[in-house]
Amino acid sequence: MTSRVLVTGAYRGIGAACALAFAAAGARVALADIRVPEKTAETAKSSGAAEVLSLACDVSDEAAVVALGRSVETAFGGLDVLVHCAGVIHEAPLLETPVADFDRVIAINLRGSFLIGKMAIGMMTGTEDAPARVVMIASDMAYYGRETFSPYVASKHGILGLVRSWAKEFAPRILANAICPGPIDTEMLGADNMSPEWRARELAIPLARFGKPEEVAELAVFLAGSGGRYFTGQGLGINGGSTMP
Numbered sequence: 001m002t003s004r005v006l007v008t009g010a011y012r013g014i015g016a017a018c019a020l021a022f023a024a025a026g027a028r029v030a031l032a033d034i035r036v037p038e039k040t041a042e043t044a045k046s047s048g049a050a051e052v053l054s055l056a057c058d059v060s061d062e063a064a065v066v067a068l069g070r071s072v073e074t075a076f077g078g079l080d081v082l083v084h085c086a087g088v089i090h091e092a093p094l095l096e097t098p099v100a101d102f103d104r105v106i107a108i109n110l111r112g113s114f115l116i117g118k119m120a121i122g123m124m125t126g127t128e129d130a131p132a133r134v135v136m137i138a139s140d141m142a143y144y145g146r147e148t149f150s151p152y153v154a155s156k157h158g159i160l161g162l163v164r165s166w167a168k169e170f171a172p173r174i175l176a177n178a179i180c181p182g183p184i185d186t187e188m189l190g191a192d193n194m195s196p197e198w199r200a201r202e203l204a205i206p207l208a209r210f211g212k213p214e215e216v217a218e219l220a221v222f223l224a225g226s227g228g229r230y231f232t233g234q235g236l237g238i239n240g241g242s243t244m245p
């Protein structure tokens, strides 16, 4: 059967690259984002997807996530793969971070991961022989702390907690893993706007370059395929050597 895949954060960046990679593999893809990912959907259609849905959803809003689940279930009758990429970054010194900013980052990155994961797992029909896959995009910051990013770092640590727990709760029917990217060249990273000093700091890693969203998408496709069948509860670094946990 052709895979039924839900990709969140599909409007741009890593989510858009994942959407197009699964489309190129001939999957049926449901693309969701707080902004309707219409452009990504158009490209996915011409890239070989068996079917494309383009849906608006704020992942931090429970009612919106439930409605997204209903749309996917109605169209696909279930789900084989979740790739959850929606997220936001936030940078500020702790003493200049109002609790509202902490709440917003946790609501989108962590509560959103809980809501989307719960909805997707609820409609997954995987079996031991053909397990469904949950792929959450965390960050290499899920493994360490970083000054001026504490709410973001905490949210990404939390995603690893969800994935490790779901891996145990749903084995062997569903395999749950996180991808922990290092610096990937997207608008979130904002490499074009970095000062030379900041850029140099980001590039002080063994491979000395930013990763590409397509490279993260290749890893998501791998985890969803037969090569990924013995991976569960893992955080997979794709980071040019930035972190060696």
Ligand SMILES: NC(=O)c1ccc[n+]([C@@H]2O[C@H](COP(=O)([O-])OP(=O)(O)OC[C@H]3O[C@@H](n4cnc5c(N)ncnc54)[C@H](O)[C@@H]3O)[C@@H](O)[C@H]2O)c1
Binding pocket: 008, 009, 010, 011, 012, 013, 014, 015, 032, 033, 034, 035, 057, 058, 059, 060, 085, 086, 087, 088, 089, 108, 112, 137, 138, 139, 140, 180, 181, 182, 183, 184, 185, 186, 187, 188, 189
């Ligand atoms: N770019 C990097 O260097 C990097 C590194 C590590 C981890 N990540 C993670 O990868 C994921 C994708 O990041 P990216 O670089 O592609 O960023 P991006 O900003 O280009 O894309 C994020 C997408 O999420 C969507 N989004 C934001 N809030 C949402 C909400 N409430 N509901 C639904 N969709 C929402 C945005 O509209 C956007 O399309 C994020 O979780 C990010 O934390 C990125």
